[in-house]
Amino acid sequence: MGGALTPRAVFVTRETDYELLIARHATRGQARFFLERRVQRIEDVEARHDRFHAVLLRARASVPADWRQTLVRRSDLDRFQFASDDVIVPVGQDGLVANVAKYLDGQPVLGVNPAPDLYDGVLVRVAVDRLARLLVASANAAVEIEHRTMVQAMLDDGQRLTALNEVFVGHGSHQSARYRIETAEAAEDHSSSGLIVASGTGATGWARSIAESTHLALTLGREEHAVGFWVREPFPSIATATTLRAGKLTDMPLTVTSRMNEGGVIFADGIEQDRIAFDWGRTVHLSAADKTLNLVKGA
Template sequence: MTLAPRVVLVHRRTEYEELVARHGTPGQAAFFLASRGRSAEEVEGRHRRQGAALAEAAAAVPLEWRRSRVERADLPRFLFEPRDVVVVVGQDGLVANVAKYLDGQPVIGVDADPGRNPGVLVRHRADALAALLRAAVARGGAGGAVEERTMVEAVADDGQRLLALNEVYVGQPGHQTARYRLAVDGAAEAQASSGVLVGTGTGATGWCRSAWLERGAPLALPGPGAPALAWFVREAWPSPASGTARVHGLLDGGRQLALTVESEHLVAFGDGMESDALELVWGQSVRVGVAATRLRLLG
């Protein structure tokens, strides 16, 4: 017997929930906010809007379908099924958080607070979800307009692997000076810098764009679906032992960037999630390039 489709609702704790958990009671949380010149009503309002969007999204799932719910902190322990439809209720960044745990499942982004989020990845309102879910399961997920977005992958020489939707950062955990040997297109250079960013076209609107602007826009950034990555060395430092000749570029056509660690400890993490990082020690190498996995975003 064929299993009914399963919808996985992904959300994260609101700022209000985190404040109450930290301070013990709503009253103490409100006192803390007031002491910082902030309004508890505004924070509670966002909390209520997200709760309402999540409830409306859950109600849109057909009764005969299966459903599950997972909070962002539990994503590393959650087992997605190949035919899941993933509904992200929250902010654009939450789509990036879940993308690295998926393998082709269609994703629908629901904006929990319209007008506050850019809405690049969470494009839909909860009241449109019922029709989108039907489209997502039609013909194996091809019933709706699916946009495939490039992801970036970092693979260490010991088998550690990391996926990201926006960018991968390789550098010192405290963002201090990192020492490594960078190699691309067969040429290598020893460098000392604040780390290396390798980003996708999706990430070209965030951290990588900041590096691109500071560098004077030296290259054309890839589009979200282009099988290419832009890379930037942050604050490369010239010295007798380190160079600055290779500080940015594009990776396309299957090309990769390789870094060999020449510090005691470096890390590689994706999409700003420093708590989920590859740990790299002296002499280890990591290769960064376009991932085979792509985010399938239902538009």
């Protein structure tokens, strides 16, 4: 009878700028010509590419010899099968953690920052020289975890979308979004540039921009089981109102029913290609998700 499988480290990356250039232009020479015409140097792009792969190599060498490990690109996340005992290691910018978060279900996440001078490191804050110790500690549940709240959009047909930062509901173009919005206390019809529902993590990004421009700030903790909603540029008319412009959602979800004949969309964390159609009559309930992003503290 075989023993239990050892833990698996799953490294998550995205293509470097250099790899994207070569994919687009086929050869280094053509990529160099493209950049030089724009007064840029391919050597600078190559240097960042080499630096990233040096960090990735060190990170992968940190995995205990008896563990399993694999690497998955961001573009393949929707086809990858994560296991409950995986330890997830995004290596890249902060957005990579948001990209992988919606595919996880409680696995610990160790974000590695390959370029602290380029990336803020809000979510990728583990130095590569601490990774070996933190991998083992994570597998043994001997680390401090931030249980970051996520946003959930549940549609009337059972489809569900989750996001670490925010969910957008609106029109896919620059046309006005028309919908009915309902909280536990009130309901009204809207014509607006759409709305977003954000977590405490997302409240520092797109939501913050909307809150500052509208002076409708909300206090959301990163681990608080609550989310906030903000309506973008609501337009008052004989048929539409603007009273429900922002609010905090704790126990009851925000319910939105589409009044758009076509072009209505819902998408998460700015990934528009993963949009769900939200046309006339469809209803979505938006709230804090049951699952969280389990982010390992890097100390």
